[in-house]
Amino acid sequence: MMDKIEHIGIAVKSLEAAIPLYEQLLNTPCYKTELVAAENVNTAFFNAGPNKIELLESASPDGVIAKFIEKKGEGIHHIAFAVADIDAEMKRLAAAGFTLLNETPKQGADNKLVCFLHPKNTNGVLIELCMEKPAAQ
Numbered sequence: 001m002m003d004k005i006e007h008i009g010i011a012v013k014s015l016e017a018a019i020p021l022y023e024q025l026l027n028t029p030c031y032k033t034e035l036v037a038a039e040n041v042n043t044a045f046f047n048a049g050p051n052k053i054e055l056l057e058s059a060s061p062d063g064v065i066a067k068f069i070e071k072k073g074e075g076i077h078h079i080a081f082a083v084a085d086i087d088a089e090m091k092r093l094a095a096a097g098f099t100l101l102n103e104t105p106k107q108g109a110d111n112k113l114v115c116f117l118h119p120k121n122t123n124g125v126l127i128e129l130c131m132e133k134p135a136a137q
């Protein structure tokens with residue numbers, strides 16, 4: 001089950017320009033910036049009540065975010081839902097016919113495991129499943 005919207009991902013050309021803008025807009029400081037090398041993306045996080053805003057800047061000219069901005073411009077990139085059991089949700093959604101973009105949960109930002117669903121099955125919205133990484137046993 002999707003517990004809540006964990007974050008809204010927003011594609012931006014420059015974190016340097018977008019971070020102060022969102023700090024002013026949200027009236028709260030960016031609480032974390034993080035490079036997710038595997039995704040070729042630099043991220044910046046803000047709390048917005050029980051949810052978050054995740055700004056995304058491409059870490060290379062040919063990254064996913066650069067491609068998105070080239071095609072669609074800056075703007076909302078994805079919606080991430082918090083899930084308690086990402087494996088179970090991936091199984092449920094795959095069985096329901098959604099296209100998973102990664103076979104197993106992968107490393108996300110902000111201490112999460114993530115999986116993406118292709119927008120072709122979700123009315124054109126890129127969906128991310130997002131689970132807090134279990135504490136190391």
Ligand SMILES: CC[C@H](C(=O)O)C(=O)SCCNC(=O)CCNC(=O)[C@H](O)C(C)(C)COP(=O)(O)OP(=O)(O)OC[C@H]1O[C@@H](n2cnc3c(N)ncnc32)[C@H](O)[C@@H]1OP(=O)(O)O
Pocket residue numbers: 009036039041043054056064065067068071077078080101107108109110112114116118119120124125126128
């Ligand atoms: C994980 C770290 C962090 C976190 O929260 O922890 C992040 O959120 S990282 C976010 C960046 N990473 C990803 O987005 C990974 C998943 N995305 C992908 O695998 C690709 O972007 C994919 C498959 C969605 C699109 O890649 P592709 O190479 O196929 O690009 P195209 O431009 O050819 O797109 C095909 C088709 O999809 C539409 N599209 C692409 N991106 C989006 C989007 N964000 N929202 C909605 N639609 C999207 C694109 O317009 C094309 O549609 P078409 O009708 O064919 O023009």
Ligand SMILES: [Co+2]
Pocket residue numbers: 007009054078080128
């Ligand atoms: Co995200």
